[in-house]
Amino acid sequence: MNYKAWFQCSDGCDETYPLTEVIYRCKKCGGLLEVQHDIDVLKQRSAADWKSLFEHRYMRTQYPYGSGVWGKKELVCPNINDDNIISMYEGGTNLFWAERFGAQLGLSDLWIKQCGNSHTGSFKDLGMTVLVSMVKQIMAESGDLRAVMCASTGDTSASLAAYASAAGIPAIILLPKEKVTREQLIQPIANGALTLSLETDFDGCMEIVQKLSARKDFYLANSINSIRIEGQKTISIEIVQQFNWEVPDWIIIPGGNLGNVSALGLGFLMMLELGIIDKLPRIACAQAERANPLYRSYQTGFTEFHAITAQSTQATAIQIGNPVSIHRAIRTLRRFDGIVDQATEVELANAAARADRTGLFNCPHTGVALAVLIKMVERKQILPDDRVIVISTANGLKFPDFKVAYHNFTPGEPPPRYLNAPIELEADYEGVLKQISAHLDA
Numbered sequence: 001m002n003y004k005a006w007f008q009c010s011d012g013c014d015e016t017y018p019l020t021e022v023i024y025r026c027k028k029c030g031g032l033l034e035v036q037h038d039i040d041v042l043k044q045r046s047a048a049d050w051k052s053l054f055e056h057r058y059m060r061t062q063y064p065y066g067s068g069v070w071g072k073k074e075l076v077c078p079n080i081n082d083d084n085i086i087s088m089y090e091g092g093t094n095l096f097w098a099e100r101f102g103a104q105l106g107l108s109d110l111w112i113k114q115c116g117n118s119h120t121g122s123f124k125d126l127g128m129t130v131l132v133s134m135v136k137q138i139m140a141e142s143g144d145l146r147a148v149m150c151a152s153t154g155d156t157s158a159s160l161a162a163y164a165s166a167a168g169i170p171a172i173i174l175l176p177k178e179k180v181t182r183e184q185l186i187q188p189i190a191n192g193a194l195t196l197s198l199e200t201d202f203d204g205c206m207e208i209v210q211k212l213s214a215r216k217d218f219y220l221a222n223s224i225n226s227i228r229i230e231g232q233k234t235i236s237i238e239i240v241q242q243f244n245w246e247v248p249d250w251i252i253i254p255g256g257n258l259g260n261v262s263a264l265g266l267g268f269l270m271m272l273e274l275g276i277i278d279k280l281p282r283i284a285c286a287q288a289e290r291a292n293p294l295y296r297s298y299q300t301g302f303t304e305f306h307a308i309t310a311q312s313t314q315a316t317a318i319q320i321g322n323p324v325s326i327h328r329a330i331r332t333l334r335r336f337d338g339i340v341d342q343a344t345e346v347e348l349a350n351a352a353a354r355a356d357r358t359g360l361f362n363c364p365h366t367g368v369a370l371a372v373l374i375k376m377v378e379r380k381q382i383l384p385d386d387r388v389i390v391i392s393t394a395n396g397l398k399f400p401d402f403k404v405a406y407h408n409f410t411p412g413e414p415p416p417r418y419l420n421a422p423i424e425l426e427a428d429y430e431g432v433l434k435q436i437s438a439h440l441d442a
């Protein structure tokens with residue numbers, strides 16, 4: 001089959017560009033570019049055949065098709081030669097049945113999609129494998145590109161650095177100084193990326209990287225580049241596949257730059273077009289109250305949007321006031337009868353800690369999504385039998401200070417609701433037994 005994909009202007013003009021061109025906006029109107037697939041060719045394979053193809057490849061060892069992303073290569077990026085693919089077996093992440101947490105909320109069918117169980121610990125790997133593979137393909141075809149670069153709130157840079165170093169391509173990382181965790185910072189350093197720590201916030205880094213991207217020798221890896229979205233959209237296909245091709249009722253996803261919520265929507269729309277599914281789920285996008293431009297727009301029925309200066313939040317990866325994919329996200333939410341809600345710092349920390357008590361280990365962004373879940377259940381927007389998927393975007397182990405701070409009891413302050421502070425005591429049998437008994441009897 002002659003599967004094809006290309007860049008197409010998303011602003012209604014018909015300009016198209018090859019995916020191997022180093023370009024992020026339409027030359028004619030400046031609109032964002034989106035990857036378009038030749039749907040007619042894809043439709044020549046039946047829905048049943050697509051499903052069995054994907055199932056046949058899923059989590060096997062035939063490189064690169066065992067990857068959750070490359071197992072769907074025809075729907076993701078058919079143009080790349082297998083020789084140029086840089087895969088670390090991304091995707092294939094488990095769905096955690098949140099049985100106990102769900103029961104506490106009165107839900108029987110609550111699942112957490114653990115996208116953080118991935119090579120660099122976040123969902124960003126799903127898109128980055130596609131982007132870096134495309135860069136390798138472009139470099140194989142011509143000699144102009146010298147490096148890949150990104151601005152990041154921490155996870156994009158970790159992912160880019162890992163894939164670029166696996167490919168042997170120089171990576172340039174722009175980070176807001178002291179706004180990413182130590183765990184996130186050490187990843188690009190260890191992978192040998194040029195790591196620039198700037199005296200600004202994420203939006204400030206983004207401004208500089210966008211200027212740098214006018215050059216044709218650096219390739220921009222931020223999600224303004226919709227190649228990444230193509231990989232991220234496999235989240236939807238994988239979720240449906242894991243449920244034997246059934247569509248859930250609700251998906252809750254934290255949003256910052258809003259590429260991921262757009263990707264989620266794209267995956268479902270593509271499956272709908274190919275007849276793999278026959279309905280759409282509803283989508284809820286969850287924002288931190290301190291970085292909530294989409295939520296504010298939602299309050300106006302999406303008729304208005306104003307960029308804001310994001311305030312500092314524990315959910316650092318979504319501390320973004322001027323999201324690049326705002327229009328795509330609004331389009332997605334309209335199509336999916338979506339909602340937007342927000343969580344305060346206390347709400348997100350309590351939600352994460354509460355779910356941790358039932359076996360999870362959530363990052364603060366997942367905490368935002370869980371806090372929104374709780375509100376939606378309280379509002380009866382989510383019903384007891386609804387199948388709900390919460391997208392967990394990163395591994396909690398990347399954000400230990402978030403948890404340490406929560407469980408660090410400060411005398412004089414009201415204790416957090418799910419505090420579990422360690423108890424220090426002498427190495428004395430009787431004293432230890434007394435503590436254990438007191439705990440179990442409480």
Ligand SMILES: *Cc1c(COP(=O)(O)O)cnc(C)c1O
Binds near residue numbers: 255
């Ligand atoms: C990038 C990221 C997000 C936000 O994704 P967007 O596509 O920017 O909305 C949320 N959580 C984590 C952990 C991330 O790394």
Ligand SMILES: [Zn+2]
Binds near residue numbers: 028
């Ligand atoms: Zn255009």
